Amino acid sequence: MSADSGSPWTVNSAQGKLVDWRELWNAREIAAFLALRDLRIRYKQAILGAAWVVLQPLVTVAAFTLVFDHLAGVDTRGVPYVAFALAGLLSWSYVSRCIARGSEVLVGDSALVTKVYFPRLAAPLATLLPPLVDLVVGLVALAVVCVVLDVVPTAGLLLLPVWLLLLALTALGPTCFLSAVNVRFRDAGQMVPTALQVLLFLSPVAYSAASLEGAARYAYALNPVVGVIEFGRFVLVGGPWPGTVIAVSTAVSVLLAVLGIRYFLRASRAFADVI
Numbered sequence: 001m002s003a004d005s006g007s008p009w010t011v012n013s014a015q016g017k018l019v020d021w022r023e024l025w026n027a028r029e030i031a032a033f034l035a036l037r038d039l040r041i042r043y044k045q046a047i048l049g050a051a052w053v054v055l056q057p058l059v060t061v062a063a064f065t066l067v068f069d070h071l072a073g074v075d076t077r078g079v080p081y082v083a084f085a086l087a088g089l090l091s092w093s094y095v096s097r098c099i100a101r102g103s104e105v106l107v108g109d110s111a112l113v114t115k116v117y118f119p120r121l122a123a124p125l126a127t128l129l130p131p132l133v134d135l136v137v138g139l140v141a142l143a144v145v146c147v148v149l150d151v152v153p154t155a156g157l158l159l160l161p162v163w164l165l166l167l168a169l170t171a172l173g174p175t176c177f178l179s180a181v182n183v184r185f186r187d188a189g190q191m192v193p194t195a196l197q198v199l200l201f202l203s204p205v206a207y208s209a210a211s212l213e214g215a216a217r218y219a220y221a222l223n224p225v226v227g228v229i230e231f232g233r234f235v236l237v238g239g240p241w242p243g244t245v246i247a248v249s250t251a252v253s254v255l256l257a258v259l260g261i262r263y264f265l266r267a268s269r270a271f272a273d274v275i
Helices: 021-026 028-043 050-071 081-102 110-115 122-126 130-148 155-184 187-201 214-220 224-237 244-274
Strands: none
Touching (some): 021 028, 028 130, 081 155, 081 224, 122 155, 130 224, 214 244, 224 244
């Protein structure tokens, strides 16, 4: 609409809706393009290729085994520590990679944001897809570890799709929020790696939250990563059922997703002006 037509400018958005799912579905090709591009960049000219996806968590698990198993004697409730730590690390790695890449996605695609119209929410949503490839490779490595350590799958493995959905839900809110904040305040992108490093040790990746009881257990579960890690161990290696922890953490994840998407949609109107 031209400025001299006498009609007011309008915002092209679905009224009364948090998310226009039809518009997002129509933009699926853009989301797929962004996801595939991230995968190509990640593996282009990588000498080790997919092997690095396996080596990185195994090296981390080796360090965890030395510190938390041999020195601290972490209670794994009967699960061999290597399988226990690797299962927790897979959940953490997916969420942290989504958040790290999502916080930079709009700034890194500034030309696309300013020159091409598409629902901006498709950009952070696309960052949830590439880490799934790393996750699949990690699950294969975990399966090999379980065979070697004689860890027998339980009926909890049937809940694998639920765990995957919960992983995406846990990453969704922080990813949307930080991607929008980083457009206006570039310091946010610089703080994300440090914040994730701190959150790693505040989450039950190398240890279990099962020893906590009462109010402390519920307070710890306010960290949304806690529930998905403990649930992942139950699904993948037959760890203890997380109980009410999963309910508390999931509720926090849903709340963060709603707030993160709302903030993103409100802030997206000014992206082209400030990016």
